[in-house]
Each structure stands twice: as C-alpha cells, then as structure tokens.
Amino acid sequence: MSLLTITHLKVHFPTQDGMVKAIDTIDLEIANSERLGLIGETGCGKTVLGMSIIRLLQPSTKIEGEIWYKGKDLLKLSEGEMRKIRGKEIAMILQNPTTSLNPVLKVGDQIAEAIQLHQGLDKRAAREKAVEMLESVKIPSPDKRANEYPHEFSGGMKERAMIAMGLACNPSLIIADEPTKGLDVTIKMQIVKLLKEVSRRKSMLFITHDLGVATQICDNIAVMYAGELVEYAKTEDVFKNPLHPYTQGFLNSLPNMGLKPIRGMSPSLIDLPSGCRFHPRCDHASAKCTIEHPPMVEIEKGHSVRCFLYT
C-alpha cells in the first residue's frame, strides 16, 4: 500500500531572473516499507522535492499539486497541523550536518529537545532517550558523547548524530538528503549499513547523486532530470537495463564504467529546452524530440521511462 502519493507537483521559485521551475511536474508514490532512491545531478530539484514534502520552503514559493500522506493532503494542512507531522511522522535528515546541527548546543541536548517536543517526555527521560538514540547509531561511549558539541565530532559521527536525531521520534517516512556526501569510502559504507538497518520496516526517500550508495539501500530508483522524473525502475533494472539516454549517460560517466561523459550541461530551470528536456545533449534526438514533450510511459511492469525511443 502506498504511504505517500505525489500527484502533479509543481514547485516554482519567483526570482529576479525569472521563474525557476525546480519541480515541473512530478508524480511519485512511496509504498509502505519501500526504500526509494532519487538520483540526479546537482540542481535538478532533489532537495526541493524533499523540502516540499515536509513543507519547509519559503512562503513566496509557488506550489501546485497534491502530496497525500495517510489520507491527508499535506499541502492543504495548516502550519500547526504540519508541525505535528514534521519530525514525528516524516523526518528529514538534511544534507550537510555541519550546518544543520546547532553549533552552540550539546549534541545530546539537541536530540533531547526534538524528543521533548514530540513525545511529551520530561527532560530527564528525553535525555535518556537521546543517549539511547546515539547508542543505536553506534556512537561509542554515547553518554559521554552526548555532552559534547558538534565540532568535537568527526564528519561520520556528525552524520550519525543527524540520523539519531531524525529517528528519535520513530517516524514512518524518512527523507535522507545526500547523507553520505563528502564522507570517505569506509565511513560511507558504515553509514550506508546503518541507514539500511534503521530504515527496516520504514519507508525512505533516499536522495543522492551516488548511484553506488543507492544500489546498496534502495528497492526502486527514480531518475530525475531538470525538474521531472525521466526513469523509474527496480534498482537492479536501472543498472542492467537502463532505458533513458540520460540514465545510460549517467552510468557511463561513472569512473568504474569508463568515465564517458554526457556532452553539454544541465539546462537552466528558468529557460527549459523545448520538447524533451534532454534533447540538446542526446545522441538519439529526432525532430520530434525537439518539439514534443515525451510522457512517462510504463514499458514493462514497474519500469517507466520518458523517451520517444520506446513509444
């Protein structure tokens, strides 16, 4: 059964230079206990999608569409109702722990604060729970560590603390935004293993540009390009049988797949290319691709692609 259903979502930012069409248009479902990977290059709209779900975008943002979660359209909730869901039902583990952990608060206190807010525990109990959470993300000597400030933690430890904070209220849906970015390989693998463990029996939207990491964790993968999805498939199918020329190009540019780059650059989200958004960089583009915008079509069961090569 589906836990989260996004339909016809558009997120636009009015700016001096014009309207930035960060999301245009996304339809997506996340099932109960599904771990869905969202991959795509910098600036394609991954973080904005995550932020739209927990509604942390600035008020001037233009949002259209629906985001259904357990029978409610999140986009229609009041800020007060949303506050009860954010952190408790849906938690976002943000990119860049250095900026999202408060530098002047002890790590344990930060986690305890989140717990107190949502679970109505008293200070002492919240504090005990915080230490428990640090232990669950395998931070050594957690009761001692809880009394330290974020700058005393290494990169991998900070990421663990962020995960502990995200999980503190036992959410049903975790949105993890590039949690392994900038970490060394061995530490990255440890975080991947941890995320896999803690997301068991939960749903997760796992945002990353690291395909290697996505394959370790995710059941399905959605590939995003310039504000929309261009391919959706089971994780192994994305590797074995990538259909969209962008997905193929993305795979081929990985160091262990031969370092063959995709020519050109990601398009501006203010001035999107006509027709298929990938056509200026695509080796298979025909006249039709420059004019018509291809729809997302299910080619095999559970494998959809937005490309005229297959329709």
Next chain:
Amino acid sequence: MIEVENLKKYFSTGILRKRHIKAVNGVSFQIERGETLGLVGESGCGKTTIGRSLLRLIEPTAGKIIFDGIDLLHLKKKELRRLRPRMQMIFQDPDASLNPRMKIGDSIAEPLKLQGGLNKVEIKEKVSELIETVGLNPEHVNRYPYQLSGGQNQRVVLARVLAVNPDFIIADEPTSSLDVSVQAQILNLMNHLKREFDLTLLFISHDLEVVRHMSDRIAVMYRGKIVEIGSVNEIFEDAKHPYTNTLISPASSLEDQLIFEDMKDAWDSGCVFYPRCPFNTVICSKKEPEMVEIGKGHWVLCDRVT
C-alpha cells in the same frame, strides 16, 4: 622529475598544551617525467600537505625534495620564484581559486602578464587559444566565475595553469566538488592535456576509482605515511597492505569494531594502521614497520607481509 625523500611536516596546535600533528610523517616517492602518480587516502591523511610542501607553499619540517635535479628546500626565495611557473597546483574548489571580481578572460591573462614577455595582442591571442584548448567558448571570456558552472570554472583554472607552460602539475582533488558526468568531462580533458603538453602529474584524490583511471602508479596514504606504492595493476590486483585492501573493497571491512574515527590522536608507537588492522599482532603495536620493496617498484609498509 620529482624525488621526495623522508618528507615530514608537523603542525603544532593548541595554545596552552602544545600538540604536534604529524600531518606528513616521513614519506618517500619518485615521479618519472611524463608519469602520473596517484596519491590516495582518506581525508586528513596528509595528501594536501604533501602537495603544498612540494611547491613550498608551506615549509616542510624535514626531508628532501629534488625537482629536475634541483634541491628545492635549499633554494632562496628568488630562485624559487623563478622556478614557480614550472610547478603548478590545481585545487578542489575552482570557485575559491578564481577571483570572483575578475572576468574569465582577465583571470587567464593574469599569469601571462605576470610572466612578462608578451604584448597585449599576443596575450589576447594566447587567451583565446587557451580557452579553446580547455573546451570553453569564446563568449565565456567576458563572464564572471559566478556565471559559469563548477565544471566550467575548473576548465578556467586549467587554462590559467597551462598559461605558464608548466612541466609538473599537482591536481588536488580537482573533481571532488563536481557531478559525475562533469567529473568525467574534466578528467578526460586532463588526460588529453597531459599527453598534448607532456606533463608530469601528481594526482591527489580520496576516490580510488578515479585515481585508477588517471594514474600510472598509485601511492596509498594513511595517517601521514605512504603504506603502499605500486603500479595500478599491483595495487588493484595484488594489494599487499591491509589498508589498501580496505579501500579496494570497503564492504568487506565493515565490522562494527572499526569505529576508529574516535581515535583522533595519532598512534605514537608501532604501525600507524595497528588500531584498525584485522591482522595486527603485539609486535605491530610496538615496532614501527619499514618500507620494503617486494617486487620491482612495489613497496609495502607492513612487517607481516614482508
């Protein structure tokens, strides 16, 4: 081309209780003319410090650096300045190495002006030539760094570096801040330029796969020491040091006791890798291993192997 012998760089930190960080703790290696040596290791292991020491952007604590027969550490400031153009460094973040208020064209012209010898028209010609060499468009000349993407700015950095005709380039994680497809473009460009301009390269990265594609030989670094050095094949097919194996297949070394990050202080006696090593013995904690050549050009720092 480059010969480094027992290079050390200690930093002292702390105001009350002085503490020495042995950022680079006795490393030796050579790079042949036209060769690319990859230097790989986790963040904080001392890679950037080696790069900066080679150019004397920082003063090494001890050791010997010979560049093309010249003993760098005994050069006077003035002699060093004359040598500078021949050795160049590219850093991870292109935005930080470009002046944000300078147009791209002026940025590339700057080193040419500093070097002297060319008039205005010649400089302009040379800039256009460099712009084309690194795959930018003529219209980019009048733009500012913020108007270009990270990948394009890294091309500008490459153009600036090539402007002074260097022999030796240190590339310090030049693509770590870029997306994979852009990374592929820049790495391919670097390989192409290396051949075209007959460059010698020290290629620094924390990504072993990237280093594999760029290098002839690879040096693996851990906590201030080079623990293994060998050809790409030797490192990938016949790695001897336990740490090299950890990097090659990180999934196999995921035991929870390996939460080593906690140990901020360097291991002071014995082998640097001792606390994380799955094969460690009592001796390893006491006796410091020595670099041993186990095959031609294949060196390992591990007593258990040698």
